[in-house]
Amino acid sequence: MRALVIGAAGFVGNYLVRHLLEQGDEVFAGTLKEPVALLSDTTLSVDITDSASVAELMHRARPDVVYHLAGISFVPEAESDFDKTLRVNVAGTANVLRQAHLFSKSTSVLFVSSAEVYGHISPTDLPIRETTPTRPANNYSLSKRMAELVAERYVSQGALRCTVVRPFNHIGPGQDSRFVASNFAMQLARIAHGKAPPTLKVGNLEARRDFSDVRDIVRAYRFLAQQGSGVFNLGSGVPRSIQSLLDTLIKVSGLAVKVEQDPARMRGPEVPELYASYEKAHAAAGWKPVITIEQSLADIYGYWHERVRAEVAA
Amino acid sequence: MRALVIGAAGFVGNYLVRHLLEQGDEVFAGTLKEPVALLSDTTLSVDITDSASVAELMHRARPDVVYHLAGISFVPEAESDFDKTLRVNVAGTANVLRQAHLFSKSTSVLFVSSAEVYGHISPTDLPIRETTPTRPANNYSLSKRMAELVAERYVSQGALRCTVVRPFNHIGPGQDSRFVASNFAMQLARIAHGKAPPTLKVGNLEARRDFSDVRDIVRAYRFLAQQGSGVFNLGSGVPRSIQSLLDTLIKVSGLAVKVEQDPARMRGPEVPELYASYEKAHAAAGWKPVITIEQSLADIYGYWHERVRAEVAA
Numbered sequence: 001m002r003a004l005v006i007g008a009a010g011f012v013g014n015y016l017v018r019h020l021l022e023q024g025d026e027v028f029a030g031t032l033k034e035p036v037a038l039l040s041d042t043t044l045s046v047d048i049t050d051s052a053s054v055a056e057l058m059h060r061a062r063p064d065v066v067y068h069l070a071g072i073s074f075v076p077e078a079e080s081d082f083d084k085t086l087r088v089n090v091a092g093t094a095n096v097l098r099q100a101h102l103f104s105k106s107t108s109v110l111f112v113s114s115a116e117v118y119g120h121i122s123p124t125d126l127p128i129r130e131t132t133p134t135r136p137a138n139n140y141s142l143s144k145r146m147a148e149l150v151a152e153r154y155v156s157q158g159a160l161r162c163t164v165v166r167p168f169n170h171i172g173p174g175q176d177s178r179f180v181a182s183n184f185a186m187q188l189a190r191i192a193h194g195k196a197p198p199t200l201k202v203g204n205l206e207a208r209r210d211f212s213d214v215r216d217i218v219r220a221y222r223f224l225a226q227q228g229s230g231v232f233n234l235g236s237g238v239p240r241s242i243q244s245l246l247d248t249l250i251k252v253s254g255l256a257v258k259v260e261q262d263p264a265r266m267r268g269p270e271v272p273e274l275y276a277s278y279e280k281a282h283a284a285a286g287w288k289p290v291i292t293i294e295q296s297l298a299d300i301y302g303y304w305h306e307r308v309r310a311e312v313a314a
Numbered sequence: 315m316r317a318l319v320i321g322a323a324g325f326v327g328n329y330l331v332r333h334l335l336e337q338g339d340e341v342f343a344g345t346l347k348e349p350v351a352l353l354s355d356t357t358l359s360v361d362i363t364d365s366a367s368v369a370e371l372m373h374r375a376r377p378d379v380v381y382h383l384a385g386i387s388f389v390p391e392a393e394s395d396f397d398k399t400l401r402v403n404v405a406g407t408a409n410v411l412r413q414a415h416l417f418s419k420s421t422s423v424l425f426v427s428s429a430e431v432y433g434h435i436s437p438t439d440l441p442i443r444e445t446t447p448t449r450p451a452n453n454y455s456l457s458k459r460m461a462e463l464v465a466e467r468y469v470s471q472g473a474l475r476c477t478v479v480r481p482f483n484h485i486g487p488g489q490d491s492r493f494v495a496s497n498f499a500m501q502l503a504r505i506a507h508g509k510a511p512p513t514l515k516v517g518n519l520e521a522r523r524d525f526s527d528v529r530d531i532v533r534a535y536r537f538l539a540q541q542g543s544g545v546f547n548l549g550s551g552v553p554r555s556i557q558s559l560l561d562t563l564i565k566v567s568g569l570a571v572k573v574e575q576d577p578a579r580m581r582g583p584e585v586p587e588l589y590a591s592y593e594k595a596h597a598a599a600g601w602k603p604v605i606t607i608e609q610s611l612a613d614i615y616g617y618w619h620e621r622v623r624a625e626v627a628a
Contacts, residue, residue, distance in 0.1 A: 083405050090404070090460070091397050120470065137467055146404070146460045153451055156434065 001025045004063035006046065006096060007070030009034035011175050012112070016067060016218040023222060028061035030070070048092035051099065058103040065225045066109045068096045071143075074178065075116075078140035089143035094150045101160045108161040110225040111151050115168040115210075115233065116141035120271060127277040130166070130231045148231070161228035165221065168235035168276045171296055172214035173303035181211070181245055181300055188253040189304035193312050199258045203265030205246060208239035210275040213291035223285035235276030236289050248294060252301045315339045318377035320360065320410060321384030323348035325489050326426070330381060330532040337536060342375035344384070360384075362406035365413065372417040379539045380423045382410045385457075388492065389430075392454035403457035408464045415474045422475040424539040425465050429482040429524075429547065430455035434585060441591040444480070444545045462545070475542035479535065482549035482590045485610055486528035487617035495525070495559055495614055502567040503618035507626050513572045517579030519560060522553035524589040527605035537599035549590030550603050562608060566615045 003020050007013050008029035017038050020027045029036040030046040046057040048070050058066075071089040072078050078085040093111060100109050118128055119135035136142040154160035175182040180203075190196040212235055220234050250257060281287045317334050321327050322343035331352050334341045343350040344360040360371040362384050372380075385403040386392050392399040407425060414423050432442050433449035450456040468474035489496040494517075504510040526549055534548050564571060595601045 082408055083401075086400055086405050087397075091400050094396055135466070135470060136463060137471065142460075142463055142467060145463060146456075149450060149456055149459060152449070153456060156449060157451065 002028070002062060002064045003067065004028045004030060004057070004061040004065070005067045005069065006030040006048065006057070007068065008036045008039070008043070010069060010073070011172070012170070012214055012218065013069050014038075014174065015172065015214050016069070016221055019215070019218045019222060028063065030057050030061070032070075048095055049087050051095045054095045054099040055102070058099050062103075063100075063107055066096065066100050066107060067112070067221060067225065068093060068109060069112045070096075072140070075138055075140045078143060079138055082139045085139050085143045086146075089140075090146045090150070093147035097150060097154050097160060097162065100162075101154060106161075108163070108225050108228055109151075110163050110165065110221055111147065112221070113144045113148050113164050113166050113231075114141060115166045115235065115274075115276065117145045117148065117166060118274075121274065123273065126273065127237065127275050128233065129277045130233055130280055155229045163224050163227045163229060164231045165224060166231060166233050167217050168210035168212065168233070168274070170212050170214045170217045170234075171300060173299045175214070175300070180242060181249070181297060182304070184246055184249050185297070185300045185304045186308070188249055188255060188257070188301060189308040191255055191257060192253060192305060193308045195308060195312065198256065199260050200246070200250075201260055201262040201265060202242075202246065203262065204267055204270065205243040206241060206272065207270050208241045208273040208275070210235040210238065211240055211245070211293060211296070212236040212289045213293075213296040216289040216291050220281055220285070220287045223287050224281060227284055230280075230284070232281040232284065233276040233278055234281060235278055236293070237276055237278055239273050239275040240293060245293075245297065248297045249301055252294075252298050316342070316376060316378045317381065318342045318344060318371070318375040318379070319381045319383065320344040320362065320371070321382065322350045322353070322357070324383060324387070325486070326484070326528055326532065327383050328352075328488065329486065329528050330383070330535055333529070333532045333536060342377065344371050344375070346384075362409055363401050365409045368409045368413040369416070372413050376417075377414075377421055380410065380414050380421060381426070381535060381539065382407060382423060383426045384410075386454070389452060389454045392457060393452055396453045399453050399457045400460075403454075404460045404464070407461035411464060411468050411474060411476065415468060420475075422477070422539050422542055423465075424477050424479060424535055425461065426535070427458045427462050427478050427480050427545075428455060429480045429549065429588075429590065431459045431462065431480060432588075435588065437587065440587065441551065441589050442547065443591045444547055444594055469543045477538050477541045477543060478545045479538060480545060480547050481531050482524035482526065482547070482588070484526050484528045484531045484548075485614060487613045489528070489614070494556060495563070495611060496618070498560055498563050499611070499614045499618045500622070502563055502569060502571070502615060503622040505569055505571060506567060506619060507622045509622060509626065512570065513574050514560070514564075515574055515576040515579060516556075516560065517576065518581055518584065519557040520555060520586065521584050522555045522587040522589070524549040524552065525554055525559070525607060525610070526550040526603045527610040530603040530605050534595055534599070534601045537601050538595060541598055544594075544598070546595040546598065547590040547592050548595060549592055550607070551590055551592055553587050553589040554607060559607075559611065562611050563615055566608075566612050
């Protein structure tokens with residue numbers, strides 16, 4: 001199976017590349033400029049906002065399956081520049097779909113959307129299913145929903161095999177420290193190495209979200225890419241409070257720390273609870289998450305502990 | 315009432331400006347470059363893809379109500395350049411909504427979407443209601459649905475009063491001859507003045523569509539702009555075949571003509587029948603169409619008859 005991962009240099013892209021290689025796929029990476037360590041010979045440069053660049057990528061990689069992960073994924077960045085978000089996340093995805101369609105009728109595309117498309121949901125919507133109405137409430141989720149519409153058009157016209165996935169929060173070693181679990185683990189590792197006083201800064205801890213491990217998520221991508229159509233939620237199916245993540249990480253670290261609410265980290269009113277139903281992905285592909293939250297958090301803490309140790313040693 | 319019509323130089327914009335003036339509104343026009351005859355002193359230049367240009371327009375017009383009609387409206391043009399369509403129809407609409415929001419919390423926006431957002435519908439979907447699922451099937455309708463999502467976001471967050479209208483086919487004197495009723499009337503007028511042989515070229519005649527008069531449509535725009543939220547279908551509620559439009563126009567012209575199918579005008583498979591329910595607009599604003607199809611077609615023929623006469627005389 002020839003697989004092309006567009007956006008392979010990101011957090012999820014790296015895990016997906018590794019998983020595909022482990023499964024025996026021949027893997028090509030498309031990235032804007034970053035190299036992909038595991039694919040030194042098969043990393044190709046692409047600018048998804050440039051139709052000709054995407055066409056060239058398809059002809060060089062000749063993929064059976066395209067995993068499209070590229071785009072602006074940090075919500076505040078999307079919020080600050082809607083024009084750019086449209087250009088990259090919507091027009092860019094349209095270029096990928098169109099060039100895949102032109103390249104070969106048998107190529108499948110997996111488009112990575114986001115559970116953010118559900119937007120502001122009420123307790124009666126839980127668990128969130130693929131049939132739950134989408135109400136995108138920020139520029140990021142608007143752009144993802146818009147790109148889904150483009151994918152739906154291709155599929156309904158029989159012009160392309162394309163599956164859409166809507167992952168809920170996913171975490172793992174290597175994730176940017178702007179994300180909550182990674183941030184707490186980084187702070188704890190710095191405390192463990194004496195690089196920071198034993199006080200952990202936190203924001204709201206009450207919100208309950210659906211966290212799963214990135215390694216489970218990328219397994220689902222490979223299973224579902226074969227579907228050829230449909231939208232699939234990917235999550236753990238269990239709501240967990242930010243407080244419970246914090247408690248587990250502190251326990252894993254074995255540290256005695258003070259927890260302090262930081263006004264700069266407090267957000268405005270949030271949806272109190274969100275979680276997915278992943279029944280559809282399970283029914284279609286037999287997928288279910290297998291990595292426990294305790295394992296994920298221990299691995300994330302281990303990653304930061306080693307990284308801060310190396311920095312201290314350097 | 316201070317009204318700002320963005321996209322005032324187009325077919326519908328011209329009728330809307332006239333109607334608003336007749337109703338006693340103080341009317342400002344925003345156009346890319348075209349002058350608006352009825353508003354020689356209050357036509358302002360705007361490029362909706364430029365946020366600063368839209369901000370300046372709001373501050374000069376200081377509108378109570380914004381009618382946003384600007385955009386790429388010819389389906390083949392949208393199909394050939396999706397990037398431009400996104401820039402104008404989606405990012406441009408986002409600029410209008412954002413600048414209206416920043417200008418004043420009490421300003422209402424009416425966004426003119428399209429019945430095209432319903433896309434490929436089946437007979438069981440008829441009549442089409444606002445609750446009928448949208449399945450945009452071309453770049454034009456995708457861009458309209460995407461812009462609706464942006465509007466929905468503002469409204470659901472209480473950031474803006476915005477009504478969305480989805481007009482079905484609307485016709486009237488002055489419409490571009492790329493549109494079917496206008497095209498037939500132009501051909502008949504040319505035959506009447508001896509400028510063409512008595513053979514009318516036509517495409518598919520079987521499709522049944524929902525035609526209403528542009529003068530009824532713009533009346534609805536003014537009523538519905540006050541709603542502040544919601545999506546409203548606008549149509550006649552009656553399906554009419556292209557054949558019946560042709561028959562009426564031939565009768566109006568009093569000519570004996572031959573009708574010839576032109577392969578260049580034949581389209582691929584189409585949805586056989588489409589028509590709206592306008593119950594929601596009626597319930598909200600008491601609106602219903604009042605101009606008969608016979609009157610519309612007679613006026614369109616009269617327009618072309620006079621125009622071709624003037625061209626012959628010149």
